[in-house]
Amino acid sequence: MTLDREGVVGNISRLKPFLGQIGTTPSKAIPDSHNAGDFGSLLVNASHEYAMSEKELKKHKTDGHMDVNKTREGSIVIAPVKVKGGGVYVGDAHAMQGDGEIAGHTADVSAIVVLKVKVLKNLNIDGPIIIPLEEDLPYLAKPITEEERKAAMELGQKWGIDKLEKTAPISFVGTGSNLNEAINNGLQRASQVLNLSVPEVMNRTTINGAIEIGRAPGTVTVTFLAPIEALGNAGLYEIIKEQYKLWD
Template sequence: MLAPTGFSGDRERRMYPNVSRLLIDTFPLNTGPPPNTAQIQTCDELRRPFGTLYTVKGTTMTTLLPETDLKTTPINRLRVDQYTNGLIGPSQPMLGPLADGGTLITGTPPGCWGPMITPAFEGGHEVTQPVAIAGAEIGDAVAIKIKSMRVTSLATSSGVMSFVEGRYNGDPFVSKFCSKCGTEHPASYVEGIGEDSIRCNNCGAEVSAFRFSHGYVIVFDAQNQVSLTVNQDIANQLAGNACEMSALPELAAQHSILSLARADIPGVAAHMRPFLGNIGTTPSRDLPDSHNCADFGQYLIGAPHRFGMTREELHAAKTDGHMDTNSIREGCVLICPVKVPGAGVYMGDMHAQQGNGEIAGHATDCSGETEVQVEVIKNLTLEGPILLQNLDDLPPMARPMNALQRQKVRELGERWGQHEIEESGPITFIGSGENLNVAVENGLKRAASVTGLPYDEVLNRATITGSIDISRLPGTVRVTFLCPMNVLDRLGIGHLVREKYDLA
């Protein structure tokens, strides 16, 4: 973000006491008229609770309008290329409102490693500024239909992490400081390449709280959906042009992880299958974006930094947006809880590929473009997301039967005198917990609570018409089963299931 020149922000802070200091200091008030509408970028008229922020073509000029001039008419299409520097919650101003049924387009920077090595971040990702959805109220849900998704990075780096002791307070993702000068969350810069290239602005000391214990650099062919890890010489070349190779968006604040140039396993070919690791709705209190879940979030319980909280407070606030579930990809539908007015839809942490479990702790974080359509589901109260996976991603036992199979089932029923045959559709509940056992129980209980089916019936359905699948260690899972259509209709999502799976 730009630092204004010749500006203190005192007057603007008095006029807008509820506006975050970061936003005021970044976007000084222009008391003149708003820019000519011909200059405003399509889909970039950004409405906030305190006024309207205009992004003008070819400039960095912005205009904050007084609240009396706030336009509240929902818009049908919005592009977001602004980010929250590692935090998500009620303190983040929302863009929009986006109309129910509207289209949201985002360009997202990588999650995890880039923010991890950038000590100014208080979270492990760099997700988009949240967007208010018209008509979404606490106790509703928002369906996010992923229409398209593509990787824009040419390369990235990832691997198994280790921490540098003496450079963080309790949690290296959240509370970093410079071990030499003591500055908390210091601004930093990149000098050279390698693991000692991240430097404190204040004193010049090497400042990253993370290291690779084993890492790789990987290049992408997004058109053909293949990738290849490279050797040290190529990794060094990529590090010399790290931001461009990562395709970091203009307003991204992270350092590129390519600068570290760690290349331990060259020559490994891998399929690409991009998905979003962190997508959903705003929690009811401020959280580090990577900790909007139960497994990563458990490190906030009793933490010594400003985000420390109780287990009860965490579970009441979180929306489980950070799932690292590799089936949240183009074509799926994600149904998310609304815990703040307007929902506050956000997304980020695109991965180019990842197997179930994300066993290394991190996958191939990349920049990307995503287009989604939103739909408000009234009075569907959720604690965590529901996922309508693509047919290819469903466990075999949960895939709807084809016409021939249904005919054979009817014939089987006739032979035995069982004439009533249930109409059902696939549904997946995300379970989240401190470990896999807790996460499985959480997902099953959520399924029973939301559907109204007895818990033991959910166990049986998940056994013969579904599956339990690991999304991420230590504690995110998918609980999938065939659910009666009359139950799905009662929940207000039957039409989504019928449309998704072409059910009559």
């Protein structure tokens, strides 16, 4: 699209830099801009050398091109590894971007990026997981405070409930050729990693989280408070616990 410059002259915006691309190398050559389920769908049965089938795209992509504005300084991105060594890469730095990158672009900038890389063994994931800064979490997905837990316990005891579930935030990236497919993909990924049913993930996302658009036409984050038992079984709780300074 062409930017209507006359419409934004003199506009003021806050800065909130983040990386539009952060992830690992696909197991088959894919243009970095197409390493996601939405833009990647344009490669399916294309007429050029990067053409692939829908099955191949799902198998090889790593969804490193997210344009999710949560991937900024202080956040944690857990990415699938599909090539030897992982092949971590970054790019597409944005000075700011509202959810959805709805204009199809934003203020791209150059950046110096410092990453701390850690290998998580025996974690089988199909796409990225984000552990955002607490301030970037949806309101309903923020960690339950001690005051909130105390109030809930007092209310629960009135109704014969003497034990409350302990939870912590997690955000799954979902991608697809459209937003409905991306949402379903994110729900399925959360279900598989945490060994929860899709309906349970849907309910938890509704009452303890949110689905937010990373990029139109088909990248979302499915964020919710998950049971720490499920997070622990997946090998993720210690990382989340450290990020949000949680106490068991």
